[in-house]
Amino acid sequence: MTAPLVRSLSKPEVDAVAAHELAHVSQSSRGQWTALALAMALFGTPLNVTLLSLPDGLLAAILLLLVVLFTSLYSSRKHEFAADAYAAALTGDPRAMISSLARIARKNKTSLDMNVAVEWLSTHPSTRKRIRALAAASRLDPTEVESLCSTDDPGPSYELPPDESVATVFTPAWQTMNAGAYGWTALFGCSVAGLSLAWLLYKTTGAGTLQLLLGIALGSLLTKGFAAAVIARNFARMQHKLEAKLGVSGRLVGLAADSEPRLYGGRRFSDAGILWFGDGRLCYRSERTSINLNPADIVDLTRVAASPSNWFRLMPMVRFRRPESGDVEAFILHPVDWFPTQRHLFNSLQRWRASETSTQASSIAGFNRVEGQPFASVRVGVLIPALGISLGAALIAAIPLVLALHIGWWFLWYALAIAACAQIFMFLPSMLYRPPFVPRSVDA
Numbered sequence: 001m002t003a004p005l006v007r008s009l010s011k012p013e014v015d016a017v018a019a020h021e022l023a024h025v026s027q028s029s030r031g032q033w034t035a036l037a038l039a040m041a042l043f044g045t046p047l048n049v050t051l052l053s054l055p056d057g058l059l060a061a062i063l064l065l066l067v068v069l070f071t072s073l074y075s076s077r078k079h080e081f082a083a084d085a086y087a088a089a090l091t092g093d094p095r096a097m098i099s100s101l102a103r104i105a106r107k108n109k110t111s112l113d114m115n116v117a118v119e120w121l122s123t124h125p126s127t128r129k130r131i132r133a134l135a136a137a138s139r140l141d142p143t144e145v146e147s148l149c150s151t152d153d154p155g156p157s158y159e160l161p162p163d164e165s166v167a168t169v170f171t172p173a174w175q176t177m178n179a180g181a182y183g184w185t186a187l188f189g190c191s192v193a194g195l196s197l198a199w200l201l202y203k204t205t206g207a208g209t210l211q212l213l214l215g216i217a218l219g220s221l222l223t224k225g226f227a228a229a230v231i232a233r234n235f236a237r238m239q240h241k242l243e244a245k246l247g248v249s250g251r252l253v254g255l256a257a258d259s260e261p262r263l264y265g266g267r268r269f270s271d272a273g274i275l276w277f278g279d280g281r282l283c284y285r286s287e288r289t290s291i292n293l294n295p296a297d298i299v300d301l302t303r304v305a306a307s308p309s310n311w312f313r314l315m316p317m318v319r320f321r322r323p324e325s326g327d328v329e330a331f332i333l334h335p336v337d338w339f340p341t342q343r344h345l346f347n348s349l350q351r352w353r354a355s356e357t358s359t360q361a362s363s364i365a366g367f368n369r370v371e372g373q374p375f376a377s378v379r380v381g382v383l384i385p386a387l388g389i390s391l392g393a394a395l396i397a398a399i400p401l402v403l404a405l406h407i408g409w410w411f412l413w414y415a416l417a418i419a420a421c422a423q424i425f426m427f428l429p430s431m432l433y434r435p436p437f438v439p440r441s442v443d444a
Contacts, residue, residue, distance in 0.1 A: 010157055178235075255332070273285050377434065
């Protein structure tokens, strides 16, 4: 009983899986033992010598071995069907057995179907066949079976004690590391972009105003791409760890528990977790927060300028009503994908709110407003040291190239110009950012 299994499945589903495994203990395995005994008799005694001494004895031995192998595999697949039926009878809940099979396949990213040839060589039948056998035995409607196979919300699960050996994934230290990786990549990415594009211009078109402008544009995009690729790799690793720890799968997003754009220790979100739509509800799960929102409890969906360091600043904000108190609260979602996907996420939220309904009530745990600091525009003084590092690195690398390869000095100036403009491009959104005006209510 692994922690991801118990967290991923509902209580009835865990019971069904346990009953299935207990069935293997209680079932007789005469078919497998018979196959094993036959194999030992034929290939572990003088009988095999006699068989091999006959005409075409080797072919007969090989064929007999294949018969034993496929008989054993067939017997194993029959036992899986029997264990499923036993679990459904023992728990009295065939639906839980069906949904657990489909959910485990989905979590493991495996298909419900199996190639015929692969199935013949497998100890397990395809999940689709196992589900159909359970449904036929219980006389379940195909529509209900399809619903059981596609539901994402497992429902109440068994609570596990905290595992002290599993470290917290999203921490201030991780955020500092990620921000540092982004910053240093941006600093030296400018130098690399400047040198690379200046060299490309030297080898292809040469000097010129149009070429320089093209190099500046490409250098800015290339530097942004370098930095985005580094943090995308970090976020991908974190998503993998969170999904394994929480037992859920979906989309990694940052969450700011506030209705106004703020900074939290210099970062634009205070929490990170997995977001998905399950059973008609909007679900978010992190290491300390669990949110499952019914569409009926959504008060408003809008976008706010909550990302000052990006050119694409508008992030989705969700206003919701707490079911137990009726208080209206809000959170801002920050996609962490490599490409700008804020609009796509916002559209998905709008479609969900307009088209989905759910019979399950909203549930919220661990969601608390976090005090943040107001956004402040980056001053020019912060840009100067960054320019010094980027241009210094480009200068140190460019001078030996100019002297050794007898390239014109325009190569040096082009490299410095591209690096400088790329660095300014990285800082410019933060320098131009102005927090949105939020009207305050005035007491009479």
